[in-house]
Amino acid sequence: MTRASRRLTGAALGSLLVTGTLTTLAAAPAQADEVALNLLSFNDFHGRIDENTVKFAGTVEQLRAEGGEDNTLALSNGDNIGASLFASAVSEDIPTIDVLNALGVAASSVGNHEFDKGVDDLTGRVGDAADFPYLAANVLGPDGEPVLPAYETFEVAGLEVAVVGAVSEETPALVSPGGVEGLEFADVTDSVNETVEELEAGETPPDVIVAQIHEGAPDGSVSYEEVASSPTFRDIAEGVSGSVDAIFMGHTHQEYAWDAPVPGEPDRTRPILQTGSYGENIGQVGLTVDTDTGEVVSHTSRNVPRTETEDADLVEQFPRVGEVQSIVAAALEVADEIGREVKGSQTADITRAFSGTSEDRGAESTLGGLVADSLLAKVSETQAGADLGIVNPGGLRADLLYAPSGAEQPGEITYAEANAVLPFVNNVSSVEVTGETLKTIFEQQWQRDADGEVPSRAYLQLGVSENVAYTFDSTRAEGDRITGITIDGEPVDPAASYRIATFSFLAQGGDNFRAFADGTNTDTGLVDYEAWIEYLESNSPVAPDFARRSVEVQGLDDAYTAGDSVTFTLPELDLTSRGAPANTDLTIEAVTEDGGTVDLGDAEVSEGAAEATVALPDDLSGQVRLRLTVAPSDTVVTTAPFTVDAAEEPGAELGATAGSVRYPLPARIDVTARPDAKGLVTVTSGGFPVGVGLLHRGSATVHTLPFVLGPGAHELTVTHWGDGRYEKSSVPVTVEVTR
Numbered sequence: 154m155t156r157a158s159r160r161l162t163g164a165a166l167g168s169l170l171v172t173g174t175l176t177t178l179a180a181a182p183a184q185a186d187e188v189a190l191n192l193l194s195f196n197d198f199h200g201r202i203d204e205n206t207v208k209f210a211g212t213v214e215q216l217r218a219e220g221g222e223d224n225t226l227a228l229s230n231g232d233n234i235g236a237s238l239f240a241s242a243v244s245e246d247i248p249t250i251d252v253l254n255a256l257g258v259a260a261s262s263v264g265n266h267e268f269d270k271g272v273d274d275l276t277g278r279v280g281d282a283a284d285f286p287y288l289a290a291n292v293l294g295p296d297g298e299p300v301l302p303a304y305e306t307f308e309v310a311g312l313e314v315a316v317v318g319a320v321s322e323e324t325p326a327l328v329s330p331g332g333v334e335g336l337e338f339a340d341v342t343d344s345v346n347e348t349v350e351e352l353e354a355g356e357t358p359p360d361v362i363v364a365q366i367h368e369g370a371p372d373g374s375v376s377y378e379e380v381a382s383s384p385t386f387r388d389i390a391e392g393v394s395g396s397v398d399a400i401f402m403g404h405t406h407q408e409y410a411w412d413a414p415v416p417g418e419p420d421r422t423r424p425i426l427q428t429g430s431y432g433e434n435i436g437q438v439g440l441t442v443d444t445d446t447g448e449v450v451s452h453t454s455r456n457v458p459r460t461e462t463e464d465a466d467l468v469e470q471f472p473r474v475g476e477v478q479s480i481v482a483a484a485l486e487v488a489d490e491i492g493r494e495v496k497g498s499q500t501a502d503i504t505r506a507f508s509g510t511s512e513d514r515g516a517e518s519t520l521g522g523l524v525a526d527s528l529l530a531k532v533s534e535t536q537a538g539a540d541l542g543i544v545n546p547g548g549l550r551a552d553l554l555y556a557p558s559g560a561e562q563p564g565e566i567t568y569a570e571a572n573a574v575l576p577f578v579n580n581v582s583s584v585e586v587t588g589e590t591l592k593t594i595f596e597q598q599w600q601r602d603a604d605g606e607v608p609s610r611a612y613l614q615l616g617v618s619e620n621v622a623y624t625f626d627s628t629r630a631e632g633d634r635i636t637g638i639t640i641d642g643e644p645v646d647p648a649a650s651y652r653i654a655t656f657s658f659l660a661q662g663g664d665n666f667r668a669f670a671d672g673t674n675t676d677t678g679l680v681d682y683e684a685w686i687e688y689l690e691s692n693s694p695v696a697p698d699f700a701r702r703s704v705e706v707q708g709l710d711d712a713y714t715a716g717d718s719v720t721f722t723l724p725e726l727d728l729t730s731r732g733a734p735a736n737t738d739l740t741i742e743a744v745t746e747d748g749g750t751v752d753l754g755d756a757e758v759s760e761g762a763a764e765a766t767v768a769l770p771d772d773l774s775g776q777v778r779l780r781l782t783v784a785p786s787d788t789v790v791t792t793a794p795f796t797v798d799a800a801e802e803p804g805a806e807l808g809a810t811a812g813s814v815r816y817p818l819p820a821r822i823d824v825t826a827r828p829d830a831k832g833l834v835t836v837t838s839g840g841f842p843v844g845v846g847l848l849h850r851g852s853a854t855v856h857t858l859p860f861v862l863g864p865g866a867h868e869l870t871v872t873h874w875g876d877g878r879y880e881k882s883s884v885p886v887t888v889e890v891t892r
Contacts, residue, residue, distance in 0.1 A: 186445050188310045191220020192363060192438040196230035196403030197430035199266070200237020200249045202484050205459060209432035210477040211467035212460045213256050216437050218471075224310040227257055230403035230427075231264025231320060231367030234279065235577070236550045239569035240481075240488035242576045247282055248484035254284040255476040260305050262318035262365040263289040264403060269577055271332030272300060288318025288365065291344035293337040300336065303348045306359055312442060315359035317348045317397070320367040321404050323608050327547070329579065330661040341368055342392040349394045360447045361440060364393055365401040369427045371609050373407030377425070380409075385609055390425055391416050398449045399424045399438045405609060406430040410454040424454035433459055492569025497689030499564055500696040504552035504731040506614070514546035514613055519697035519730040520574065521549060521616020525654075527688035528581060529618040532654035537583035537675040539654035541640055542618035543594070545664045548656055548681075549616075550576050552731070553695075564694065571686045581679035582660035586672035588638075589647040593668040595623060595635045600665045613664055617702050618654075624706045624792055636706065637793035644794075656681055699733045701726065704781070704790040715773045715800040720766040726783050727761035733786070739763045740782040744791065746775050758783065774799040804882025805830035805848075809871040813889040816864050819844075819856040820888045824871055826851045832876035836869050836886075838862065848873065857888070864892045 193216050201209070217225045233253060234246035241249045253261070267275050267287065280287060290303035304317040319341045325333050345364050352359055370386040372379075381387050393400060395415045400423065408429035412422040428434040439453040460467070468475045503523055506516035521544055529542035551573035556563040561570075586594070598615055602608050617623075623638040638645040645651070653672070656663075662670040689695060708721040726736045736758040743751040751773065756765035769777075779792040805826040814820040822844065824834050828851040836844035836855050843862065846855035855871070867890065872883040 186443060187450065188312055188442045188444055189220070189224055190309055190312065190314065190361065190440040190442060191216070191225040192399060192401075192440065193217065193220075193225060193227045194230055194365070194401040194426065194436040194438070195428050195432055195434070196367070196401070196436075197232040197264070197406055198229065198249065198253075198432050199232055199430065200234050200241030200246050201431045202240040202248045202252070202481055202488075203238055205432065206252060206481045207464045207467060207474060207478050208459050208462070209435075210252065210256055210474045211462055211464070211471065212435045212457060214467070214471035214474055215460060215462075216435055216457060220437075220439070221310075226259050226307055226309050226314060226316075228316060228363070228365055228401060229253060229258050229261035229285075230365045230401045231262045232266040232403060233261060233264070235264075235266025235269040237576055239492050239572050239576075240484045242572060243488050243491055243569075244484060246279075248480055250279065250282045251480045252477050255473055255480060257473065258285045259307055260286050260288055260316045260318070260365070262367050262401075262403070263287045263292065263301055263320050264367040265321055265324040265327040268324060268328045268333055271329070272336060274332075276300065288316065289320050290317055290348045291319045291322070291339040291341055292324075293339055295335045297337075303344070304352065312360040312444070313357070314361045314363060315352050317345050317352075317362065317364045318366070319345050319364070322368075323602060326602060326608070326663060326665045329658045329663060331657075341366055342388050345397070346392075346394045349396050353396060361442060361449065362397050363399050363401065364397045365403075367403045369402040369405035370407055370409060371405055373405075373409035373427065373429075377409075377411035377413055383609070384606075395421075397423070398440055399452070399454075400426070401436065401438075402427040408434060408456055410436065410456050412454070423449075424452050426454050426456070428456050435459070488569060492567055492572070493561070494568045495561060495565045496568050496571050496686050497566040497693035497695065499553055499555055499566055500694050502552065502555050502731040503695065503697045504554070505546070505549050506729045507731070508729065513729060514610060516729050517614050517701055517703055518546070518549070518616065519699065519728060519733070520552060521546060521614070522619065522698050522702060523695060524549060524574070524685065525616045525618040527685050527692075528654040528656075529620070530688055530692070531679055531684040532581060532583050532652075532677050535583070535677045535679065537677045538652055539583050540651045541621045542654040543659065544616040544656065545659050545666070546614055546616065547664060548577060548579070548658065549574060566689055566693070568686065571689055572682050575682045575685050577656075577658065577681065579656040579658050579681040581677045581681055581684055582655055582657050583675045583677055584653045584655060584660045584669055584672040585650055585675070586653060586669070587647065588645040588649050588651060590668050590671050591645060591651055591653070592635050592638060592647070593671075594653075594666055595625070595638065596632055597666050597668055599627075599631060599634065602665055603667075608665065614703075615666075619698065619702070621702055622790055623703050624790060625703065626707050627705060628707055636709075637791070639791060697730065697732060699728055699730070699786040700788040701728060701783075701786065701790070704788065706781075706790070706792055709779075709792060709795060712796040712798065713769055714798045715769050716771045717769050718766055719769060719779075720764070721779075723758075723763045723765075723781070723783075725761055726758055726763060726786070726788065728786070736761065736783050736786050736788070738784040739765060740784070741765060741767055742780045742782075743769070743773060744778045744780050745773070746777075750780070753779075769797055771800050773797050803879060805873045805876075805879040807871060807873050807882055807884040809884050809886035811869075811886050811888045813891060814862075816862070816890050816892055817860040819859050820862060820890065822855045822857070822869070822871065822886055822888070824848070824853040824855060824873075826853075826873060827879065830873065830876060830879055833874045835872050835874070837872070838867055838869050843869065848876075862888060862890045864890050866890075
């Protein structure tokens with residue numbers, strides 16, 4: 154019997170809906186000809202070997218017992234390892250894999266972090282340690298074949314259950330490109346569907362098909378309908394074959410359990426679930442399967458928070474939990490011995506950026522600045538050298554807290570704490586680029602993937618060393634948003650060369666910062682966490698720097714005239730790292746070409762933003778920059794230069810009157826001007842001088858030459874030639890000459 158023949162027909166489904174039987178089946182226990190499957194999942198565990206691991210394992214076992222051992226399948230949805238806590242990282246994540254083995258995980262989709270040390274490490278060391286297969290239908294080798302199994306089948310409660318895996322197509326941009334060179338990360342939906350077709354075309358198609366996909370919705374706090382506009386999520390939710398009975402997700406660290414419409418079957422839904430991250434929840438999907446038809450006749454889904462049951466009670470009740478406890482205890486003992494060594498000290502919290510309680514990779518942080526400082530300092534000591542340091546926000550995986558929960562004294566930084574900040578074990582590079590390429594790197598903070606599409610994280614804020622400052626305007630056209638960059642106070646020259654100290658991950662174009670690959674990459678021989686810890690040892694105590702190194706300035710034009718008013722906006726001046734002060738004051742100065750400064754006044758900062766209007770002095774001209782100083786954070790930023798044209802001097806406000814005169818007598822012209830105007834006044838006819846006089850106390854009387862003006866009306870021009878105070882100016886006057 155093919156899988157298609159096991160699906161309920163539209164008429165049968167419609168009948169169930171009319172009679173209400175479907176609702177009854179969804180709520181009732183499995184009947185004699187039905188089997189209840191208990192599918193458990195988690196995602197983005199990231200080596201969480203700590204005081205919560207036993208409770209994580211206990212939650213899995215409680216739910217396994219609830220659904221029945223023989224009816225349960227436990228699955229992971231990727232990123233089991235990588236960006237791990239110290240207890241796992243210091244042992245190369247083997248304790249984490251041992252825990253998952255002990256819990257009887259049946260299969261795991263591969264995550265992007267499984268590729269952190271390259272595909273050879275994944276298919277070798279990691280794969281050898283795992284008792285479960287890593288699945289990925291869409292990761293293809295140079296021969297076009299999957300480098301990992303696309304699926305695995307399991308017998309659960311007498312049913313054959315197929316599990317298909319896939320990973321985010323963005324993976325090449327999320328790991329060091331060298332580690333996945335030659336691999337293709339194909340379209341997730343197409344790859345899953347091709348695998349499903351293969352399964353259904355077999356001699357004995359599976360009874361149930363489950364997809365575990367390391368990709369997810371960008372926001373779990375809203376409804377399925379609200380988040381369905383996300384292109385990546387929508388493609389999976391609406392595009393994965395209707396033969397897939399449940400979709401487990403990961404990668405975005407969001408928590409949701411949604412009923413989603415099945416494509417092509419508007420009257421049927423299926424569960425789509427992600428559990429958040431770090432083992433804080435276990436996802437549970439219940440599928441009730443009709444054993445005669447092979448159809449899923451009802452389903453339930455939920456995220457179950459990690460249990461609060463005491464560890465001792467969990468160990469006593471569940472043998473697997475006892476095994477997990479032994480693994481964790483051994484790992485913590487090793488980590489404690491290595492990790493408790495004090496490597497430095499700090500004066501206050503130094504953290505990533507936050508939006509509410511969530512990490513915000515789209516904002517500048519005190520931690521990003523400090524790590525960039527460390528890269529610049531350590532690479533500058535090598536032969537490769539460096540002019541600035543740059544870090545990506547995703548490379549920072551833990552905060553430096555002044556008073557953490559560990560046993561060390563407040564202000565102490567232990568090996569474990571320092572390592573947790575940079576857990577990826579990247580080499581450190583010095584990348585030589587032109588100033589033009591450096592600008593492009595900063596422009597690529599507004600993200601585009603290799604196909605030109607905007608990824609799920611549309612903006613990533615780079616951390617830069619203290620000697621770097623730049624301005625930007627997000628309202629400008631893409632590719633033209635960086636308005637100025639300075640290094641050591643000097644504007645970046647597009648044609649000059651600059652050496653960037655950075656992680657090998659970025660140096661190879663990771664996180665979609667492909668412009669790095671346009672530079673010349675030199676391996677410094679340093680490893681990121683080792684250089685970082687050495688920096689802490691030699692520069693402690695370290696302190697948070699709350700001054701922004703990047704400032705958005707909106708509204709500045711390219712040119713003004715002296716005396717003009719200039720209005721601009723600074724929409725975001727406060728950092729969101731822990732302890733950052735709320736800014737209150739803005740001081741504005743004009744900096745001239747020769748380095749002189751002119752005070753232009755102050756403005757108020759309110760809720761992290763400021764709008765200011767300043768008047769350019771009448772005697773200001775040439776190339777001018779604004780220097781903006783923000784208090785109390787001590788942020789200092791210098792804007793891109795703009796041109797100030799000298800103001801035109803006003804004229805003397807001439808006036809002229811003349812009466813009629815009989816030919817050939819001279820004509821009299823009375824001239825008026827500003828009271829303080831003085832200097833030469835001429836009268837011309839067709840450009841030919843016919844009279845001259847001097848202004849005195851703002852007036853003059855000018856007589857034309859006799860015989861020059863013939864009978865008739867004459868249009869004459871009276872001109873004041875300026876006097877140092879007023880510019881040259883002219884007025885017309887008419888003289889009537891009679892016979």
